[in-house]
Structure formats: C-alpha cells, structure tokens
Amino acid sequence: MSQSINFDPIRLPPEAEELRLEVREFLADEIANGSFNPSSSILKSGFDREFSKRVGKRGWIGMTWPKKYGGQERSFLERYVVTEEFRSQNAPVTCHFTADRQSGPVLLKYAQEHIKLDILPRITAGDCCFCIGLSEPNSGSDLFAASTKATPTDGGYLINGTKLWTSNAHQADYMIGLFRTSPPTKENRRHGLTQFLVDLKQPNITINPVRNMAGKHDFNEVVFDDLFIPEDHLLGEVDSAWKQATSELAYERSGPERFLETYYMLPELVRVLGKEPDIRAKEGVGRLVAQLHTLRRMSVSVNGMLQAGKEPVLEGSIVKDVGTIWEQALPSKARELASFIDDEPGNRTNFDELLQFSTNIAPKLTIQGGTTEVLRGIIARGLGLR
Amino acid sequence: MSDDNLLIDATTKIFEDLCDPQNINAAKDDSWKQLLWNALEESGLTSAWVPEEFGGAGASISDGFSIIEVAGKFAVPIALPETLLGGWLLSNANISVPKGIMAVAPTRPRDKVTIHSNGTLYGQVRGVPFASEADHIVAAIEDAVSTKVALVAKNNCEIKSFSGLSGDPRDTILFDNVDAISIQELEGDLSYRSVKLMGATIRSLQIGGALMAILELATEHAKTRVAFEKPIAKFQAVQHNLAKLANETAAAVAVANSAADTLANSPDNEQAIFFEASSAKIRTGEAVGEGTAIAHQVLGAIGFTEEHILHRFTQRLWDWRDDFGNESEWAVELGALIAENGPDELWPLLTTR
Incomplete structure (x- = not known):
C-alpha cells in the first residue's frame, strides 16, 4: 500500500483534562447567568459577540498561537478540549470559531508582521469575526475554477466578482478570499489563484442574504464591485494559493466539530427514552455511543499526531467523512428509536423541536468544508488509486 | 517503541514463512499447522502473557495485543489468540500453564459452566473456537461470590465438532461431571x-x-x-x-x-x-x-x-x-x-x- 493508515491511541494529557474542568465551570456560570440555554441555543444564530469576548478574556481563542499575537502557546490537544466542551453544550461560538480554527492560522503563516500584530490580538480578544470566501456561483467543490478577479492597480488590487454560500459574511469583520490573479496554465489548472485579507466594513461590497431551507440566515452572496485591497493584504505568494492549503486541511477536517454538530440529539434521545428503554432502543443507543466514541478517539488521535508535527492528511479526511455521515444520520436514528416511547404530554416537546431542526440542517453537513465526494477522492489518492 | 517493532517484525516473519495465506489456501493437508505452532511456541509467542516465574515469556499486555493484531493481518487459522487468553486467565488465577494449545470457554454470552458441589464441572458451551484442536480447555466460571478459572484436559470433555463460516472449529463442549486439573479464583479486580x-x-x-x-x-x-x-x-x-x-x-x-x-x-x-x-x-x-x-x-x-x-x-x-x-x-x-x-x-x- 502506498500509505498506511495510522490512528495511535493518543490520550489527552493531564493539563488538557485540568483545562476541561475550567471550561465546564465557565460554561456552567454562563448558563446560570442566562447567557445561553444549552437545550435551545442551537435553534438560535449562535452569534454572540459579547459571549466571544468573555471567551477571549479566558484566553481560549487562538490559544495555540504565539503570545506576542495574543495567543497562549498552548497545545492543540488543549484547544481540542475547549472546542469539544463548547460544542457539547451548544455554546454560541459563531462569532469567533472560524477565525480561531482557520483564518487566524492562515494569517499567522502568510500575513505581514504589522497585519498580524493588528488583527490576531483582536481575534483572540473575541472581537473580530471572520468568514471564508471560497465558493462562487459557478464554483463550489471545484475551488480552482474560481473566477472573481483581483486586478493589479496602484498600491494594490481591484476585486470584481461574486462569492456565494459565504457563511456569516453579514456579521463578519473580515474575509479571507480566494481571487483570480492569473489564468490557469496548461500544466497546472490550480495555478493563478491568490489569497487576500478583505476588510468587509467598507463600500464597494454588497452582502445579500441567502436564507437556507431551515429558515435561517447563515449563507450570503458577497458582491465585489471595484473593491480596492491594499498590496499588504495579500497573503502568501501570488498565483500560488493552491500550495498554501495542505497541512491546515487536517486541522480543519479532523476537529470535534466535524461530528458533534447534531450531538444534542443523543442526550435528548436518552432523556426521552428514560432509564429502562426497550431492548431495541438500548441496542440503538449502544451502537450510537460506540460509534461516537470511535469517532472521538480517531479525532483525538489525528490532533495528537498534528501536535507531534506529523501531517495526517489522509486520516483527517477519514475523520471528516465518517464524522459528517454520522452526525447527518443521527437525527433520523434518534427519530426511529424514539418511535415507541410513552407519549405523555410535554414529554417529548423539546426532543421534537430539536429533531425538526436537526433534520432540516442535516443535508448541509456532508457539503460544508469539503463534500463527501471530495473527501473520498482525497482518501482514494491516499490509497494510491489516483 | 523499538522493542515493540522488533516483536511485531519477528511475529510477522513467522507468519510470512509459515502462515502465508496463499500457501495455506493451496495446501493439500494440515501439516503446516504443526510447523507453525512449533515455531510460535519455540519463540515464546504462545506464552507471551504467562509470567516468567510460571515458565512463560512474560511479555507485557500491550506486546501480546501487538502479536494478536499481526495474527489478524494474516487471518491466522490456529488457536494463538485463544492460547494467549488461556495463559492470561490461568496466570491470573495462579494456575500453572501447561504446554500446548488451549481453548477458552464460554465465548457466547448466555452459555455457562458451573461447579457441582463435589467439585466437578457441568454445562454445555457452544461455538468454542478450536476446542477440538486444543490440548486443554480453560473455563471461566461465575458463581454467586466469585469468578473462578478451571483448567481441564480436553480429553475429559465431550466435544461435538462444528465449524464456523471459515471452516475453523467452533465446537460444542459438554462438561458432564468433568474433573478439572485445577480450579482457582481469579485474582485482583478481575471479574x-x-x-x-x-x-x-x-x-x-x-x-x-x-x-x-x-x-x-x-x-x-x-x-x-x-x-x-x-x-x-x-x-x-x-x-x-x-x-x-x-x-x-x-x-x-x-x-x-x-x-x-x-x-x-x-x-x-x-x-x-x-x-x-x-x-x-x-x-x-x-x-x-x-x-x-x-x-x-x-x-x-x-x-x-x-x-x-x-x-x-x-x-x-x-x-x-x-x-x-x-x-x-x-x-x-x-x-x-x-x-x-x-x-x-x-x-x-x-x-x-
């Protein structure tokens, strides 16, 4: 085989488990203070800048980054614990999570020093929201077909075109956008795209809402009309964005958020089933818990390998593929397993409300951040098939 | 880590030489089984989980698991995992471990072996891997107060031969007033x-x-x-x-x-x-x-x-x-x-x- 698959049984270190207790205490206080309600917050937007600022104060945003940029220089396994605890309680992390996971690390690697010193500390303070401008009306999974143009002009670039399905653009302060600076070449169709930092709070940008089928405003259409971007907002090498996305992908794809998006259905199912469910429900719950435990062990393993300086790109894609399929199927499995419970008035009101919502959002889970088909292509490449 | 890899390499080498799936699949008879068993026994792999003071190789639990995973990679069709488990059980009950092949029973959740008041064993257990090929049976027994381990000579039991989907033995063992070589309580926290x-x-x-x-x-x-x-x-x-x-x-x-x-x-x-x-x-x-x-x-x-x-x-x-x-x-x-x-x-x- 061209590449073997490794999932070392890595355990979270003691300092991460100590941190978990701090995070649980913080979240319990937040819940007690009414900042969010874990059994219904999932139905809301999840964007709460004041909450993010309080998280930032605790040092839990960008916590792996260097101290001079506002980070804490803690390990990826510590960040893992923070991420999974917030997710499991349905805490409103939308305002800071994209920057914490993706945009910050890109800036850290490719932005100029004065930009880093300006923006990264604002991210870690929880007061700077990012969105990601990749998909366009005519390019989704096929990122390298992007056509929104960046044309050189005096002191920078002019941007023209449209990004689509951009989550949170309407609430974000910045975007990291992928724009075309040259046509693709015959030898390399991925050539010609460049990453830029875009300040969204300026004219020449129109942001139009695209409501999703769950009735939420999350997606946006972002239209650039001769938007000026200064030269120093260029990230990395011109025309070479395709080289800049290798190891980050493993971080992006292997985190606990890739299988916990509908997790709330599982404890809610256990709640409505009661202490002595029938044998069918016991078996169903047992299987779901075993599957989730497996995913979590795989995910911790990938993050441990990343912390050790390895590049488990294949393993990261496997976690996202298996994880998103699992979280997508969970609402329907919960629905089936709850079929025969006693229908006391009020008993399953919250369950049914969450079930409706999770069923409605389930289709997106295997699309966002790399579709099932794209992931399987990467896995097949890892197996040496293509 | 390097010790671990040495063990994996040595185990792999034995299976490559004597348990290659292609060769076994083409083999006219079962003579490869004895050769393979001898090689495993001589190298100490069959007694990995038996402490040195009991005459075993005294390997760690995790080393034993490494051997078993490699055996899975070769679809090893002999009672190596069973003998390892048997050795682990006997050692944890302070029973000295015999040479040769062991099978462990029961392997199905609802089957039971019980001890009669006169100290003999009773019960029927089904689907026991490699019972018919074993020299000894190691039985786990649960009574009201404790868990016991019994070492029994295979020839003292009645064996009805069945095979699994693979053709490997999955036999029924009938314990009917069977004398054990030794019966001891399982030690420590083991249940x-x-x-x-x-x-x-x-x-x-x-x-x-x-x-x-x-x-x-x-x-x-x-x-x-x-x-x-x-x-x-x-x-x-x-x-x-x-x-x-x-x-x-x-x-x-x-x-x-x-x-x-x-x-x-x-x-x-x-x-x-x-x-x-x-x-x-x-x-x-x-x-x-x-x-x-x-x-x-x-x-x-x-x-x-x-x-x-x-x-x-x-x-x-x-x-x-x-x-x-x-x-x-x-x-x-x-x-x-x-x-x-x-x-x-x-x-x-x-x-x-």
Whole structure:
C-alpha cells in the first residue's frame, strides 16, 4: 500500500483534562447567568459577540498561537478540549470559531508582521469575526475554477466578482478570499489563484442574504464591485494559493466539530427514552455511543499526531467523512428509536423541536468544508488509486 | 517503541514463512499447522502473557495485543489468540500453564459452566473456537461470590465438532461431571465480565488487522485489474467504495487499539474497560459488515472463488464478530448503562476516554 493508515491511541494529557474542568465551570456560570440555554441555543444564530469576548478574556481563542499575537502557546490537544466542551453544550461560538480554527492560522503563516500584530490580538480578544470566501456561483467543490478577479492597480488590487454560500459574511469583520490573479496554465489548472485579507466594513461590497431551507440566515452572496485591497493584504505568494492549503486541511477536517454538530440529539434521545428503554432502543443507543466514541478517539488521535508535527492528511479526511455521515444520520436514528416511547404530554416537546431542526440542517453537513465526494477522492489518492 | 517493532517484525516473519495465506489456501493437508505452532511456541509467542516465574515469556499486555493484531493481518487459522487468553486467565488465577494449545470457554454470552458441589464441572458451551484442536480447555466460571478459572484436559470433555463460516472449529463442549486439573479464583479486580471484555478486545484487534489486509488486497487488485480498457482503480465508483473500506478499517483499527491501550495501561479502571472494549466490539463488528461487502464487490467473481485468498479473511471476519459477544449483544449492554446513567452523564462518560 502506498500509505498506511495510522490512528495511535493518543490520550489527552493531564493539563488538557485540568483545562476541561475550567471550561465546564465557565460554561456552567454562563448558563446560570442566562447567557445561553444549552437545550435551545442551537435553534438560535449562535452569534454572540459579547459571549466571544468573555471567551477571549479566558484566553481560549487562538490559544495555540504565539503570545506576542495574543495567543497562549498552548497545545492543540488543549484547544481540542475547549472546542469539544463548547460544542457539547451548544455554546454560541459563531462569532469567533472560524477565525480561531482557520483564518487566524492562515494569517499567522502568510500575513505581514504589522497585519498580524493588528488583527490576531483582536481575534483572540473575541472581537473580530471572520468568514471564508471560497465558493462562487459557478464554483463550489471545484475551488480552482474560481473566477472573481483581483486586478493589479496602484498600491494594490481591484476585486470584481461574486462569492456565494459565504457563511456569516453579514456579521463578519473580515474575509479571507480566494481571487483570480492569473489564468490557469496548461500544466497546472490550480495555478493563478491568490489569497487576500478583505476588510468587509467598507463600500464597494454588497452582502445579500441567502436564507437556507431551515429558515435561517447563515449563507450570503458577497458582491465585489471595484473593491480596492491594499498590496499588504495579500497573503502568501501570488498565483500560488493552491500550495498554501495542505497541512491546515487536517486541522480543519479532523476537529470535534466535524461530528458533534447534531450531538444534542443523543442526550435528548436518552432523556426521552428514560432509564429502562426497550431492548431495541438500548441496542440503538449502544451502537450510537460506540460509534461516537470511535469517532472521538480517531479525532483525538489525528490532533495528537498534528501536535507531534506529523501531517495526517489522509486520516483527517477519514475523520471528516465518517464524522459528517454520522452526525447527518443521527437525527433520523434518534427519530426511529424514539418511535415507541410513552407519549405523555410535554414529554417529548423539546426532543421534537430539536429533531425538526436537526433534520432540516442535516443535508448541509456532508457539503460544508469539503463534500463527501471530495473527501473520498482525497482518501482514494491516499490509497494510491489516483 | 523499538522493542515493540522488533516483536511485531519477528511475529510477522513467522507468519510470512509459515502462515502465508496463499500457501495455506493451496495446501493439500494440515501439516503446516504443526510447523507453525512449533515455531510460535519455540519463540515464546504462545506464552507471551504467562509470567516468567510460571515458565512463560512474560511479555507485557500491550506486546501480546501487538502479536494478536499481526495474527489478524494474516487471518491466522490456529488457536494463538485463544492460547494467549488461556495463559492470561490461568496466570491470573495462579494456575500453572501447561504446554500446548488451549481453548477458552464460554465465548457466547448466555452459555455457562458451573461447579457441582463435589467439585466437578457441568454445562454445555457452544461455538468454542478450536476446542477440538486444543490440548486443554480453560473455563471461566461465575458463581454467586466469585469468578473462578478451571483448567481441564480436553480429553475429559465431550466435544461435538462444528465449524464456523471459515471452516475453523467452533465446537460444542459438554462438561458432564468433568474433573478439572485445577480450579482457582481469579485474582485482583478481575471479574467474569473482565474475561469477556478481554476476549472482545482480542477479537476487535484481529478484526482491525484483517480489515487492513483486505483493504490492501482490494486496493492492489483495483490497481491491476483492467476492465473497460483501464484499471478499475480509475473508476470513481470503485475509488469511493475503497475509500469507504478505508474508513471502516480506520474506525476498527482506532477503536480496537484504544480498547487494547485501556486494558494494557488502565487495568484497574473497570468502567473504562467496559466502555472501551464493548464499543470496540460493536464498532469493529459493524465495520466487518460494510468492509467485507466492499472487498468482495471490488474483487468480483475472482474473490468469490475458493482459489483466491480473500475468503480466508472475510469468512474469519464473520466468525470473529460473533465470538465473545456480537455487536448487538454488547450494544444492548452499553445502551442499558447509558440509559441508567441518564442524559447528563453521557458527555462526562465519553470524555473520560
């Protein structure tokens, strides 16, 4: 085989488990203070800048980054614990999570020093929201077909075109956008795209809402009309964005958020089933818990390998593929397993409300951040098939 | 780490030389079995879990698990895992471990062996792997106050021979007023359930190993088999099927090794061992279903023949998922615990591991 698959049984270190207790205490206080309600917050937007600022104060945003940029220089396994605890309680992390996971690390690697010193500390303070401008009306999974143009002009670039399905653009302060600076070449169709930092709070940008089928405003259409971007907002090498996305992908794809998006259905199912469910429900719950435990062990393993300086790109894609399929199927499995419970008035009101919502959002889970088909292509490449 | 790799390399070498699936598949008789057993016994692998003071190799729990995973990769069709488990059980009951092949009973959750008031053994246990090939049977016995281990000469038991899907023995043993060589209490924190969980973890590791092997078989086949004028590996439908096989293999290997790590490094943590080992048997059992179906689909009619070695792996995978509790049986036990604990204890339990 061209590449073997490794999932070392890595355990979270003691300092991460100590941190978990701090995070649980913080979240319990937040819940007690009414900042969010874990059994219904999932139905809301999840964007709460004041909450993010309080998280930032605790040092839990960008916590792996260097101290001079506002980070804490803690390990990826510590960040893992923070991420999974917030997710499991349905805490409103939308305002800071994209920057914490993706945009910050890109800036850290490719932005100029004065930009880093300006923006990264604002991210870690929880007061700077990012969105990601990749998909366009005519390019989704096929990122390298992007056509929104960046044309050189005096002191920078002019941007023209449209990004689509951009989550949170309407609430974000910045975007990291992928724009075309040259046509693709015959030898390399991925050539010609460049990453830029875009300040969204300026004219020449129109942001139009695209409501999703769950009735939420999350997606946006972002239209650039001769938007000026200064030269120093260029990230990395011109025309070479395709080289800049290798190891980050493993971080992006292997985190606990890739299988916990509908997790709330599982404890809610256990709640409505009661202490002595029938044998069918016991078996169903047992299987779901075993599957989730497996995913979590795989995910911790990938993050441990990343912390050790390895590049488990294949393993990261496997976690996202298996994880998103699992979280997508969970609402329907919960629905089936709850079929025969006693229908006391009020008993399953919250369950049914969450079930409706999770069923409605389930289709997106295997699309966002790399579709099932794209992931399987990467896995097949890892197996040496293509 | 390097010691670990040395052991894996040495084990692999023995199987490559004496248990190559292709050679065994083509063998006219069973004479390879004795050669293989002798080599394993001489190298100390069969007594890995027996302490040196009992005449064994005194390897660590995690070393023993490494041997078992490699045995899974070769679909080893002799009682090596059973003999290792037997040695572990006897040692933990302070019974000296005999030479030769051992089988362990019971392996089905509802079967039982009991001790009569005169000290003899009673009970019928079914589906016991390799009982007919064993010299001794190691029986785990649960009574009201303790868990006991009995060492019995195979010839003292009545054996009805049956085989599993793979053709390997899955025999019924009838204990009817049978004298044991020795009966002792299991020591320390080990319970009757510990024995089942150890067995479940062993099978999970074998399943992970064999899935790795069929992933490699199917991948190599897809790269070389030409249809419609190109290697079938170039068809996206085939690529995606193999990616799913890789996913299932990864899940099985990850959860099995996690359970093995728990037994090796947290031997006193009963809750963790139950959670990890039951999850491992559930999830690896699930992986067997999807994984074997895909491997056979990729190999087509060729993989459905007796001549091809694929069945040496897939049929054993089907056998193994039924030994020491199948995925449904363990899921009911795990689900019952989750329900009893209630919804607020689910996340804390998941994050203990």
